[in-house]
Amino acid sequence: AQSVTQLGSHVSVSEGALVLLRCNYSSSVPPYLFWYVQYPNQGLQLLLKYTSAATLVKGINGFEAEFKKSETSFHLTKPSAHMSDAAEYFCAVSGEAGNQFYFGTGTSLTVIP
Amino acid sequence: DTAVSQTPKYLVTQMGNDKSIKCEQNLGHDTMYWYKQDSKKFLKIMFSYNNKELIINETVPNRFSPKSPDKAHLNLHINSLELGDSAVYFCASSPQSGNTIYFGEGSWLTVV
Numbered sequence: 001a002q003s004v005t006q007l008g009s010h011v012s013v014s015e016g017a018l019v020l021l022r023c024n025y026s027s028s029v030p031p032y033l034f035w036y037v038q039y040p041n042q043g044l045q046l047l048l049k050y051t052s053a054a055t056l057v058k059g060i061n062g063f064e065a066e067f068k069k070s071e072t073s074f075h076l077t078k079p080s081a082h083m084s085d086a087a088e089y090f091c092a093v094s095g096e097a098g099n100q101f102y103f104g105t106g107t108s109l110t111v112i113p
Numbered sequence: 114d115t116a117v118s119q120t121p122k123y124l125v126t127q128m129g130n131d132k133s134i135k136c137e138q139n140l141g142h143d144t145m146y147w148y149k150q151d152s153k154k155f156l157k158i159m160f161s162y163n164n165k166e167l168i169i170n171e172t173v174p175n176r177f178s179p180k181s182p183d184k185a186h187l188n189l190h191i192n193s194l195e196l197g198d199s200a201v202y203f204c205a206s207s208p209q210s211g212n213t214i215y216f217g218e219g220s221w222l223t224v225v
Binding site: 032034038041042046049088090092094100101102108 | 117146154155156158169205207212213214216219
């Protein structure tokens with residue numbers, strides 16, 4: 001069975017500061033891992049995904065995530081936060097079958113001017 | 114061109130009514146989903162269809178009935194609406210082996 005745990009339901013950072021959103025996964029098979037972003041009153045948009053090609057994955061809007069098998073983690077980072085990054089972020093895991101897709105509980109990112 | 118489109122975007126209705134939300138995807142994907150997002154932003158899968166066949170049916174009241182007339186469409190019908198059904202419902206699709214889910218914009222359902 002697969003699952004993801006997002007540590008911290010709310011994260012606040014100052015504009016220009018490092019963004020770090022944490023995600024740990026549980027999977028009995030090599031997983032596909034994803035980060036999605038949801039802006040207010042909108043649907044979910046794919047930020048990036050890990051499919052075992054490379055452990056460091058670069059996504060849109062300057063975000064990246066590193067797959068660490070030893071830590072079962074897939075944390076999302078961005079070197080410098082922008083006001084426009086304020087949103088809800090979801091980590092997700094999928095098995096090889098692709099039909100089972102599980103989301104974490106989400107982390108709300110606030111960017112302080 | 115919208116990849117996954119769902120209608121209506123906003124729906125306000127009274128308790129006890131029956132309503133439907135429609136979803137269409139033009140991505141050629143084999144798998145479609147319905148997710149429910151509550152007020153705390155938790156996303157919970159409700160149903161998954163692959164090529165018109167139901168493959169995931171989570172613990173959802175049987176007042177909720179999905180229907181997939183073809184692999185590009187997955188509609189959600191809800192009978193006897195209750196206050197607790199108020200939420201955002203997201204339709205999504207994915208290729209059978211691609212493992213990326215593409216979401217619609219959501220349907221905001223408010224039951225009064």
